[in-house]
Amino acid sequence: MTTPTPTTAEAVRDEVEAGHARLRALLPALTDTAAREPAALPGWSRAHVLSHIEGIGRAMARQARYALRGELIVAYDGGFPARTAAIEEGSRRDAAALRQAVTDTLAEASAAWAAVGPADWSRPVGYRDGDLRGALLCWWRELTIHTADALLGDSPADWPPALCHHLLDHLAPRAPKGIRLTLEATADAAPRPPCGPADAPTVTVRGTLTDLAAWLAGRAPRGPLHCTRAGTGSPLPALRDWP
Template sequence: MAVTPGATPPAPLTADAVRAAVETGQARLHALLPDLTDAAVRAPSALPGWSRAHVLAHIEGIGLAMARQARRALRGELIDLYDGGFPARTAAIEAGAGRDAAALRAAVAGALSEASAAWAAVGPDDWSRPVRYRDGVLRDALLAWWRELTLHTTDALLGPGPQQWPRELCHHLLDYLAPRAPEGVQLVLAPVDDAKAARPYGPADAPVVTVRGPLTALAAWLAGRTPHAHLECDGCDGPLPELRPWP
């Protein structure tokens, strides 16, 4: 299969289109909550060391945190993502994961409702308002919530797996996660179902390593999740190359 590095990927979604995708993801997760039992929330998730309850507590926390970024930005205020920083986030997840299914269902549903209301209040001229989250703007915070919501719903082993991730999200992940590309090579991700969307990362004069597979599987691998389909690698001496940390 011919690889066309440098081909123009689809244009980024508008903020309103991302907001609509977020609403779809929130509604999907909300519809899954009533079936969660105490046994189900204690079951392992796809993330090592985390139960499904841990992932749900994290979705609750990041949903509220991003909603707070939106609420404060509309008032012209900047606020940290989490009061107390990362240690407080970790403690809140551990404490939240200890709740029973009924409490978790109610907490996650409440966070989804607050997120929906907060993002609905953002007008077309507000997306460039600054936020404290990574010293970005409101559109960056919305994209972060889209990533967190979609990937962690999958991590909780609820609803769609990576093979059902929206193609638009996959294209976004291939862009956002470019800093994960390994050092010392030119990594080319070549979707077999979208040849024009091949992505090159790294210096042009470095040895080329080409990883081929479905777009959704490439996005899952780059995001640190188990690909749902086989990925082929040209230029690898063994397994797929080791990725760098999340940006």
């Protein structure tokens, strides 16, 4: 049975709160030794990933607070260089400080998003010149993907179906040029529309919903993905950059 992307921002907010709970439950496993160990992202430790979760969580919560006041603000003061510097500096903290920082961020995020009412979701935000619903979706993606990247016991195989369907929609622009990409999720009743021009060669990638979402998000699938081109087995195509 297909579980589509939630149709209301309130439903997305419920999914986000569930993600907060999952990450909180994993934080006690973070020791000083574990904080220095590699994460799933090349060149980053678990401490880097958790510092990034802290930063993006606070940044999106700030978008919500300012939008409710009718004000626009950039996601990060100082832009991308300041974001990178904050992650690097934050990664030097010990496990106790990291656990507390992330716990505080999740509480801040919950409070900020709880204050958004039904009529507020279309309010403009500075992040990508979008609206509050788009900022909440960003936090949902970042929270869920990077919780798995931290390698504290969560993986893409644990991603909820609604998030996976959202990722397949949001990341469709990663489909390579010059092909018509079809993603077929096993055990999913409803087929997904293909991406790409109708007259382009068709490439089909088949696997579990979580594995397809992981691959499209640039993460390692747990199981095999089966790729065919014109009915013949083929290597997985190279994906384009994130949208």
